[in-house]
Amino acid sequence: MNDKAFTFQTLHPDTIMDALFEQGIRVDSGLTPLNSYENRVYQFQDEDRHRYVVKFYRPERWSAEQILEEHQFALELQQDEIPVAAPLLFNNQSLLTHQGFYYAVFPSLGGRQFESDNLDQMEWVGRYLARIHQTGSKKRFTARPDIGLKEYLIEPRQIFETATLIPRSLKAAFLAASDSLIDAVMAQWHGRFTTLRLHGDCHAGNILWRDGPLFVDLDDARNGPAVQDLWMLLNGDRAEQRMQLEMIIEAYEEFNAFNTDEIALIEPLRAMRMVYYLAWLIRRWDDPAFPRNFPWLTGEDYWRKQTATFLEQVKVLQEPPLQLTPMY
Structure with a gap:
């Protein structure tokens, strides 16, 4: 993955509408930006009142x-x-190009917010994650990376070393x-898992509810352990998470x-996400x-809190991992 800075300064509304027009889509509404920092994502309606989402x-x-x-x-x-x-496919192609940008068009599917404290909804999600992983286990990504220590810890640490924001x-x-x-993550990390294709970023914000779950935004799909798609759904204290x-x-x-050996990876994966996320902001x-959108990143209080958060996670990693209730 290349970290070359890019600011989307040349992605104007006219550019977006021209790209869509090339695919036979005439925008008949404004372009409503959706919440995405990494890419640029817009919802719109065409002249036939069909609703779409375009992602650059x-x-x-x-x-x-x-x-x-x-x-x-x-x-x-x-x-x-x-x-x-x-x-969606256009002339049997899902990945489209316009003025140097890659983009794709999706149907606008809408839905209610997934309720992370709703156990019935969580049960549904558990079933569908198993089915996602059944499909994901049929083959591996060959171009996309694996979730691993180098990308999530070693490379971010190098970024921290030279970061002028700190x-x-x-x-x-x-x-x-x-x-x-x-060091604490490396001491706990193990390879006792089968690598498969994952959603990769399966938190509550990437699940909509439409008489059942709808999974969105596979932008961070990677190879890795199944538990990566489970742990971000957990919330509350330790007893609630169990x-x-x-x-x-x-x-x-x-x-x-489900391989229960992967439960021991939950806190290492949480720590890896903390480190990777902060390096991503930098x-x-x-x-x-x-x-x-992140003005507090320049403040000293933020970095004091991050230091404390990292040290607190070290303590968590030194505790025994979550244990399932024994079945007799």
């Missing part, structure tokens, strides 16, 4: 081969009758906390076996959308 991919992030693997996975899931937002007076303490967290995990796994195993700081 950030250049220098994914290659055409990597985006096509995302699309192919979504289309496979759709073919397997799994509710997922899959790209206040000089706090940098040593932050780097020491980062190193402690990385109850939720047990419910998800019970529902999951109606369709697919990488994208040259994009004007980031200083505008």
Whole structure:
């Protein structure tokens, strides 16, 4: 993945509408921006009152081969009758180009927000995640990366080292906390799992509810352990998380076996996401959308809190992992 800065400054509304017109779509409404920092995503309506979403991919992030693997996975899931937002085909092509941009068009599918504290909804999601993983296990991504220590810990640590956003007076303490967290993750990480294609970013914000779950935004799809698509659904205290995990796994195993060795990876994966996310913000700081939406990143309080958060996660990693209730 290339970290070259890109700011979308040349992606104007006229550019977007021209790109859509090339595919026979005439925009008959405004372009409503949807919440996406990494890419640029807009909802609109055509002259026949059909609603769509168009997604322009950030250049220098994914290659055409990597985006096509995302699309192919979504289309496979759709073919397997799994509710997922899959790209539309134009002349049998899902990945389109215009003025150097890669983009794709999706149907606008709408729905209510997934209720992360609704155990019935969580049970449904557990079943569908098992089915997603059944499809995901049929083959592996070859162009897209694996979830691993290098991309999620080692490379971010190098970014922290040279980052000018981190206040000089706090940098040593932050780097020491980062190193402690990385060491703690490495001590807990294991390879006792089967790698498969994943949604990769399966949190509540990427699930809509339409008489059942609808999974959206496979932009971060990767190879990795199945538990990566489960742990971000857990919330609350430790007892609540254990109850939720047990419910998800019970529902999951109606369709697919779950390797309980992967439970020990939940807190390492959480730590990896913390580190990777912070490095991502630093990488994208040259994009004007980031200083505008994350102004606190320049404040000393933010970095003090991040240092404390990393050290707290070190303590969590030193505790025993979640345990399922024994079955007798």
